[in-house]
Amino acid sequence: MGIVVKANLEDILIAGYLVNAGLGGLELEELSAVHIQKTIQAWRNEKGKVFSVFNLPPDLPAIVLAKIAGGRLEAMRRLQPKLEELLSASGLTELFQTVESPLVQTLFQMEREGIKVNPETLREFGRVLKTRQSQLEKDIYSLVQEEFNISSPKQLGIILFEKLGLKAPKKTKTGYSTDAEVLEGLADQHPVIPLILEYRQNTKLQTTYIDSLITLINPRSSRVHTTFNQAVTTTGRLSCTDPNLQNIPIRSEEGRLIRCAFIPADERHRLLAADYSQIELRVMAHFSQDQAYKEAFLRGEDIHKYTAAAVHGVPVSQVTKEMRNQAKAVNFGIIYGISGFGLARNIGVSRKEADSFITAYFEKYSGVKTYVEQLIEEARQTGEARTLLGRIRKLPDLHSRNFSLRS
DNA sequence: GGCTGACGGACTCG
């Protein structure tokens, strides 16, 4: 392709995304219904399944095609001025013109460029995993004296909590919960538990990051070409699919190996990783103008260590690893609207201790406390929050009586 | 009895 369009283009999907903050990306059908009260036809087959416009069935009669296409074009023609007006009324024009619109082209280039993946590296790793999986399977069956589908939470729950008589700490809508948090809590109560955790991790690597990734390598380019979604998330972040390159494993040692399969296109290229350090916390320091927080960053302090010292009332030199980890969880939790309950669960201390951490934190960083309170009050009054660049997030649930929704 | 789609639960990441 490589076609450069010089006309001034406006993307209706993205304009609609900014205007209808919090609803997620609305399709043309929905935008038409909401903004111009026009019902239009989607590209659907007789069963109602939506097609991609690039993949229309060859036997679709031309007259049908023309009718659908015409209706959609007419909707776009009428939506454009309407959305332009709405962008302007909400103070979103600059964000649209200077950030979102130029990004369309950038993302297109990134998708087209792709990233090279070595299938042999993945296959080799897959063979190792497969051998290990067979062994784990045997060991698990032998330990519980029964064969079952280890991947079925339902069957696993029955084995663990009925047959082996372990105590189920929590339930899901459909039965026993067997997620990693539950299993980790039971790890020392039966030798089968660690094996199940390993089995799960391996299965995920095999199915999602080996088998599936191999099929997504384009045979002509030897690269994977993801699809970036610019109009999906409620916060304005990007997401990506087929494959989702934003969740390639890194935290576990085994998972990390998947990354070895991503390689430079040729000997003239290198892969470079660049990442902001503590960006959320720096933004918090900037917005809140908290003196202590700002100074800590300006002095180049280790912010978690510094926070630990403040919360525990000791000099930085006396901060232990555990104290730093707890402070890290507090710093992190502040970004999401922390609660004593959530923090306690997260760092494994009592509710009371967690509460006292939070109190100490807000005493030290009183500017952050004031800022957060002010932000919530403003959002309560306007029903929305805005980012530095003016992006809107509607927050209707702020008035909810349901604690969970309100949080 | 087999297929399909929706949904829940599990995992992955920042």
Add this chain to the structure above:
DNA sequence: TCACGAGTCCGTCAGCC
């Protein structure tokens, strides 16, 4: 029940032919 934001895979179940 509680952290924020995403996407994918598998098992399960209901509905359909």
